[in-house]
Amino acid sequence: MSSTLLRTVPALRGAVRASGALKPASALASTSFVRSKATLPDLPYDYGALEPYISGKIMELHHKKHHQTYVNGLNSALDTIAEAESKGDFTKAASMAPLLNFHGGGHLNHSLFWENLAAASREGGGEPDGALKKAIDSDFGSFDNFRKQMNTALAGIQGSGWAWLVKDKTSGTLGLVTRANQDPVTGPYAPLMGIDAWEHAYYLQYENRKAEYFDAIWNVINWKTVASRFDKA
Amino acid sequence: MVNISSLWQYLALQSPLQSMSGEQFNITKMGLTTYSLPQLPYAYDALEPHISAQIMQLHHSKHHQAYVTNLNKALESHVAAVAANDIASQIALQQAIKFNGGGHINHSLFWKNLAPAGSDETSLSAAKDLVTAIESTWGSFDNFKKTFSAILLSIQGSGWGWLVREGGQQGGLRIVTTKDQDPVVGGDIVIFGVDMWEHAYYLQYLNGKAAYVENIWNVINWKTAGERFLGTSSSDNMPEL
Numbered sequence: 001m002s003s004t005l006l007r008t009v010p011a012l013r014g015a016v017r018a019s020g021a022l023k024p025a026s027a028l029a030s031t032s033f034v035r036s037k038a039t040l041p042d043l044p045y046d047y048g049a050l051e052p053y054i055s056g057k058i059m060e061l062h063h064k065k066h067h068q069t070y071v072n073g074l075n076s077a078l079d080t081i082a083e084a085e086s087k088g089d090f091t092k093a094a095s096m097a098p099l100l101n102f103h104g105g106g107h108l109n110h111s112l113f114w115e116n117l118a119a120a121s122r123e124g125g126g127e128p129d130g131a132l133k134k135a136i137d138s139d140f141g142s143f144d145n146f147r148k149q150m151n152t153a154l155a156g157i158q159g160s161g162w163a164w165l166v167k168d169k170t171s172g173t174l175g176l177v178t179r180a181n182q183d184p185v186t187g188p189y190a191p192l193m194g195i196d197a198w199e200h201a202y203y204l205q206y207e208n209r210k211a212e213y214f215d216a217i218w219n220v221i222n223w224k225t226v227a228s229r230f231d232k233a
Numbered sequence: 234m235v236n237i238s239s240l241w242q243y244l245a246l247q248s249p250l251q252s253m254s255g256e257q258f259n260i261t262k263m264g265l266t267t268y269s270l271p272q273l274p275y276a277y278d279a280l281e282p283h284i285s286a287q288i289m290q291l292h293h294s295k296h297h298q299a300y301v302t303n304l305n306k307a308l309e310s311h312v313a314a315v316a317a318n319d320i321a322s323q324i325a326l327q328q329a330i331k332f333n334g335g336g337h338i339n340h341s342l343f344w345k346n347l348a349p350a351g352s353d354e355t356s357l358s359a360a361k362d363l364v365t366a367i368e369s370t371w372g373s374f375d376n377f378k379k380t381f382s383a384i385l386l387s388i389q390g391s392g393w394g395w396l397v398r399e400g401g402q403q404g405g406l407r408i409v410t411t412k413d414q415d416p417v418v419g420g421d422i423v424i425f426g427v428d429m430w431e432h433a434y435y436l437q438y439l440n441g442k443a444a445y446v447e448n449i450w451n452v453i454n455w456k457t458a459g460e461r462f463l464g465t466s467s468s469d470n471m472p473e474l
Binding site: 061065066069098102158159160161180181182198199200203204207208 | 291295296299328332389390391392412413414430431432435436439440
């Protein structure tokens with residue numbers, strides 16, 4: 001996972017609550033700890049960069065509003081869990097699992113998504129080459145076949161969700177998986193490339209014609225990012 | 234209560250005997266309903282300004298139509314699979330039947346529990362018994378509204394929120410959610426439902442779904458809701474929902 005996803009900030013939870021006031025940093029050495037807070041990553045391109053395949057308005061809302069909501073929800077879930085944990089209320093902490101999964105997954109999924117897209121005039125579109133191309137050819141027969149299968153998987157999602165090209169870390173082979181809602185890709189799978197099939201990802205431009213969105217998005221897939229994830233996985 | 238008995242009737246007809254005649258099966262030949270898109274009981278722009286005409290038109294003529302089309306397709310394939318004694322294909326089709334059948338049932342219920350703001354149907358006085366039951370269950374109507382709204386906003390992903398009468402016509406009131414297009418089944422009676430798929434509000438409200446939830450209260454058809462509560466609703470019992 002990209003290191004830009006989590007920004008490290010010091011949290012002074014225990015000490016501040018205990019004393020009711022901030023103490024000099026040196027006095028906190030034994031009671032403070034470092035907490036990571038999720039923040040909205042900058043897009044690696046302008047909101048309008050993916051036009052005409054994904055409109056600037058969609059990108060702006062998707063990044064600035066939807067993704068931000070997941071970031072806020074994740075931080076709030078983490079705060080609630082930390083608070084419950086500090087009180088020994090593990091029932092409360094455990095009850096946050098669905099919200100942590102949803103907002104944490106939303107944050108991870110979108111962060112991966114932005115980076116596996118690029119302007120068609122820059123790195124976006126075309127076909128992968130090198131080792132990734134070889135792997136796709138060997139595991140899907142051909143790039144065309146892979147694209148067809150991915151679009152079929154996307155069209156088959158009932159409700160909100162994502163489709164991912166993944167690398168199975170145990171076997172090294174590529175595969176396709178779908179995930180409901182914001183469930184992140186976990187376990188033996190390393191996510192290489194994701195496509196958001198939530199309606200908010202396309203509705204303002206494509207309305208109910210989601211197949212057109214699934215066709216169009218191949219023009220802005222950043223294969224350089226996908227290849228680098230493949231190499232590292 | 235929505236009559237989904239045709240679907241159950243269909244499923245019940247899958248005895249091995251049915252496939253012995255060697256005939257090509259289709260839904261019509263089996264005396265089963267081919268589902269069709271119900272007409273809206275109002276114009277596309279009737280729910281403005283709370284739900285835009287563009288949303289209503291797409292939602293009804295495109296989304297709901299797709300559920301109907303794909304339900305019929307899935308049922309046809311299912312009939313063929315039954316005729317061929319192909320159990321694997323029958324099982325493989327269950328999810329498509331549930332999704333598209335649910336989509337058809339849910340939207341059919343939804344259209345009828347909406348009405349133009351300011352009409353007699355949207356007045357709480359059109360559902361006195363239901364309102365009394367709501368007040369006794371949630372303390373006050375306001376509290377019910379707040380609770381229902383919060384539950385709608387907590388849905389993760391696509392889904393629906395419903396006020397139901399639990400277990401049948403004598404049951405108590407309860408708020409439930411279903412994911413994606415899962416319908417309310419198992420004997421609960423739907424009083425009214427709210428569609429929380431993004432396509433239900435996005436063109437007008439964008440990511441501001443709280444405003445959609447706030448405004449939907451202006452167009453709830455309390456007359457229909459009250460009739461469903463009392464079991465006196467006749468229109469929902471048509472085979473076409």
